[in-house]
Amino acid sequence: MPAETSNKTVLVAPLDWGLGHATRCIPVIRELLSMGCHVVIVTSGRPLLLLQKEFPEADFYDLPSYNIYYQKRGSFLVKLTIQLRKILGGIMREKRVTSQLIEQYDPVMIISDNRYGVRSKHVHTVFISHQMMIKIPGSKFIEWIVWQWLNFQHRRFHRIWIPDVAGEPNLSGDLSHLHPVLPNTTFIGLLNRFSGEYDTTLPPNDVLCILSGPEPQRSIFEKMILEQATAIRRKFIIVQGLSEERSDQWVSDHVRLVAHAGARKLHQLVASSQIIISRGGYTTLMDLAPLGKHCIFVPTPGQTEQEYLVEELARHDLCVYQEQKHFDLLSALQQAGSIRPFQLEVEANTFVPQLHAEWQAALQRKMM
Incomplete structure (x- = not known):
């Protein structure tokens, strides 16, 4: 030694x-x-x-x-x-x-x-x-x-x-x-960054959107989600992935915009939400794999790694896969109800x- x-x-x-x-x-x-x-x-x-x-x-x-x-x-x-x-x-x-x-x-x-x-x-x-x-x-x-x-x-x-x-x-x-x-x-x-106990008394949420990745694609996808979410009568929380900001505001009566969520807060939001929308980055998949959530994955355009990973999950009926250029939020939410939750039995x-x-x-x- x-x-x-x-x-x-x-x-x-x-x-x-x-x-x-x-x-x-x-x-x-x-x-x-x-x-x-x-x-x-x-x-x-x-x-x-x-x-x-x-x-x-x-x-x-x-x-x-x-x-x-x-x-x-x-x-x-x-x-x-x-x-x-x-x-x-x-x-x-x-x-x-x-x-x-x-x-x-x-x-x-x-x-x-x-x-x-x-x-x-x-x-x-x-x-x-x-x-x-x-x-x-x-x-x-x-x-x-x-x-x-x-x-x-x-x-x-x-x-x-x-x-x-x-x-x-x-x-x-x-x-x-x-x-x-x-x-x-x-x-x-x-x-997996999610660890320890979290607040189980949070009110239930319908859809959690976790935005991430490089610009300008992060902003483009955020705009698409916001435009479509305001027309759908479901409760949305959109985490923008802007670690330089601290804002947390309701932009309509059913759409909440959160600039940044640390590991503990994001864990709470994921746990209290029925459906998760995010990119198909490997780290996001590692975070979500143990949690058994219905997931909609939209790979960053042109990133072959994300496209491959999400295609494999969709092939096993473990997620909804949509391309950003054809993103249809209402259709994706409807499909999410008919697939298995995304869960991987790996410690x-x-x-x-x-x-x-x-x-x-x-x-x-x-x-x-």
Whole structure:
């Protein structure tokens, strides 16, 4: 057993494309703080603001994003390919910033959620991702090239954590299970930010809309929901996913607009609602999987990962799948009543023993 050290600093660096990478780090950060670690959270934008509200006791470093523009129309993959230079430049910037943070904080461990440049040969680094491959419709060859590139990147980390289970049933499907995983990979189970008790006396709600993801698509979808919800006589709560704001207001007698809900409040809202409308991001699916709610999923346009995940769930009659460009709220609500609740019998937040094992490995590396 390696000797303990008085320095218990851990860098936690979630990617800032939407809120999902940040929110799935919440249970990990909670456990690190309960271990007495000094947590330095490295991210930017709305994820930074969200985590500052969740963990005011942590330290923060604002690491600029890749500055990716999410188009209003067309293939996300095509746009992403065009902006490849920005992504590669962002990874190089992450490497430089990581070196500076190591010099400043001398961390024992680094946990990077999909930030390929936040790593070090000398500091035990854990990489969190469910995307061991990326679905690229219409081009198996490019899909294979991307898989090879991901494998090359993943080998540079001391440990890969996949937030899913290795067997069946699982949530990520082909994204984590199509190809054999690398030897440094561990399936840690689902990560879920909803934990503990919540207020069960909240009045029941008909429909909860959870907005998330990058702009401008988040705002476009919000406008579509608002326009259609006002004409339907059901009680709606719309959580906008604006972590920089605090407003909570009724915009009509049956539509409530909430700028931001922390983990505990969102858990309460989900539990008290009959139907959930959201994107099909992996973190959202992990949060909802244990709860057995009727769900309507509308993937962010062009994001092939979300499209694949939601198509798989819809194929098993576990959700209503609608494309944003054809979104019909009334039709979706009618369909939601005839499908099975979305529930996956997979235990969440079983990662704690693995985190403690990584901590011991990190201490051992530190003492070398």
